Amino acid sequence: MSDTWKLGDKTLSSRIIVGTGKYASLDQTRAALAASGAEIVTVALRRVDLTSKEPTVLDAIDRKKYILLPNTAGCYTADEAIRTLHLARELGMDELVKLEVIGDPKTLFPDNTATVEAAKRLVKEGFKVLPYCSDDLITCKRLEEAGCLAVMPLAAPIGSGLGIRNPHNIRLIIENVGVPVIVDAGVGTASDAAIAMELGCVAVLMNTGIAGAKDPVLMAEAMRLAVDGGRKAFRAGRMPRKDYANASSPTAGLIE
Amino acid sequence: MSTSIDVVINGQPRKIEEGTTVSVLLDQLGLGERRVAVERNREIVPRAVHASTMLAAGDHLELVTFVGGGS
Numbered sequence: 630m631s632d633t634w635k636l637g638d639k640t641l642s643s644r645i646i647v648g649t650g651k652y653a654s655l656d657q658t659r660a661a662l663a664a665s666g667a668e669i670v671t672v673a674l675r676r677v678d679l680t681s682k683e684p685t686v687l688d689a690i691d692r693k694k695y696i697l698l699p700n701t702a703g704c705y706t707a708d709e710a711i712r713t714l715h716l717a718r719e720l721g722m723d724e725l726v727k728l729e730v731i732g733d734p735k736t737l738f739p740d741n742t743a744t745v746e747a748a749k750r751l752v753k754e755g756f757k758v759l760p761y762c763s764d765d766l767i768t769c770k771r772l773e774e775a776g777c778l779a780v781m782p783l784a785a786p787i788g789s790g791l792g793i794r795n796p797h798n799i800r801l802i803i804e805n806v807g808v809p810v811i812v813d814a815g816v817g818t819a820s821d822a823a824i825a826m827e828l829g830c831v832a833v834l835m836n837t838g839i840a841g842a843k844d845p846v847l848m849a850e851a852m853r854l855a856v857d858g859g860r861k862a863f864r865a866g867r868m869p870r871k872d873y874a875n876a877s878s879p880t881a882g883l884i885e
Numbered sequence: 886m887s888t889s890i891d892v893v894i895n896g897q898p899r900k901i902e903e904g905t906t907v908s909v910l911l912d913q914l915g916l917g918e919r920r921v922a923v924e925r926n927r928e929i930v931p932r933a934v935h936a937s938t939m940l941a942a943g944d945h946l947e948l949v950t951f952v953g954g955g956s
Contacts (some may be wrong), residue, residue, distance in 0.1 A: 648953075648954060649955070650953040650955045658953065671954060671955055672953065673953070673954025673955075674951060674952070675948070675950070675952045676896075676947065676949055677919070677921055677949075677950050679897075679914055682915060685952065686951060687951055702955075716929065716949050719932070720920055720951060721920065834955075837955065838956020864889065871948075
């Protein structure tokens, strides 16, 4: 049975969205993207390096295979984020954008108020907005009301690899918003991705969890399998937790 | 003889020939084939008018592209 999900008018079968930063080389980027099975990949927008003629990340991303998701990493105000996405639109991209408005350089925690403001303005301009936000239900509701296609609460600080710090909050968000919930940031290893999916997230977004591994390509595969395993476990419905043992071998017919 | 004008490109002061268009500048910088978005004095210059947009003294240009990134 196919287990696809929808993001606006796009039907996706992969539930992993990967970033393209921090890899050792473009070859490694290419191999990790392929091993992850991702259909959507994030990119950032920066000044052109006028001193280099080297190939850029765009050379590593086959636009026929991957949907580009430009982000607003490094933006600290709604105005900066919107300006960045106007430039991304001029660069020619798919309609989806990853909105992030950072509130603090040390934690990279989002400025949720500015994110909601930016989301409202971007939706009015026709952007399809996927916002990075705190694992806070009310913020997620405001972002849903603003017209965002999904909400992307963090699991832990960006690049920290600390895993799902507050699974309860993530579950409350999933139960109480009508748009897809994608955990974004904090996934450090395969089990973290599986937990996010078991909670009922529709997808997981990660970068450093893969690029920061000793063997990023192998970790990309591990993440793909974990997302798949976690998703299947969620669909299967886990057994109820019990405080005491319950033998799984028959208790009748024991030899005496 | 052509005169040169001062502009700022990605934060760096540069001299360019008077009458240079955005397209010519991108070619001179070796970016003609690259996917680059151009902002001039904080206004986007759409690709369709790169060839007809002439730069003026004091212009501040931002030339940007996609780079690897996650969050």
